[in-house]
Amino acid sequence: MPLELGLRSGWPDSLRFLLQRYPRAIWPGHRNLGQLGQFWLQRHQMFKELAQMLLAGTQELIAGRLDAATFNGWFAPRFAFFVQELQGHHQIEDQHYFPVFMRAEPKLRLGFEVLEQDHDTIHAALDNLVAASEALVRALVAEPAMVTARAEAMAAAIERFLPLLGRHLEDEEDLLIPLILERGDATIR
Numbered sequence: 469m470p471l472e473l474g475l476r477s478g479w480p481d482s483l484r485f486l487l488q489r490y491p492r493a494i495w496p497g498h499r500n501l502g503q504l505g506q507f508w509l510q511r512h513q514m515f516k517e518l519a520q521m522l523l524a525g526t527q528e529l530i531a532g533r534l535d536a537a538t539f540n541g542w543f544a545p546r547f548a549f550f551v552q553e554l555q556g557h558h559q560i561e562d563q564h565y566f567p568v569f570m571r572a573e574p575k576l577r578l579g580f581e582v583l584e585q586d587h588d589t590i591h592a593a594l595d596n597l598v599a600a601s602e603a604l605v606r607a608l609v610a611e612p613a614m615v616t617a618r619a620e621a622m623a624a625a626i627e628r629f630l631p632l633l634g635r636h637l638e639d640e641e642d643l644l645i646p647l648i649l650e651r652g653d654a655t656i657r
Contacts, residue, residue: 473586484581486646502653512637513563523626540608558587586636600625
């Protein structure tokens, strides 16, 4: 089974042993889903929702339902927030949490190493999003004839990004949350 982001469709059985014990259906009511696990799930949901909002807003611009000034005032701060928060989230995972989780459950080491590699793939795609965003903002401000083309390029970049982000977040949850449910928040910090 390929583990590269964009090719995988989940974890191999060797990394699913805790997920099999703690399937997603029991996560919400589990007594060990403390603040850390809830925070993780909430952050992931925020990233997914914000990416979808950015896409929907860009599509509204393309369709002519938003004017350039209104869109720019709405889009620019949300996009900047999305990029900054995603980069910060991955940085703290790579530098702190993934090493802690690997020590807590060495059998999941490969999974956390794959998730770290995912961050490189995601950030390369994020660089493409930033470039598309910068081109769109330039068009909104100074190149009105290019707005539609730049907005279409932005929408396409987001549409390419969403499956990568979604797969990564789901796979990350499938390792982290069962481990938290197995051990509890306090034992993993």
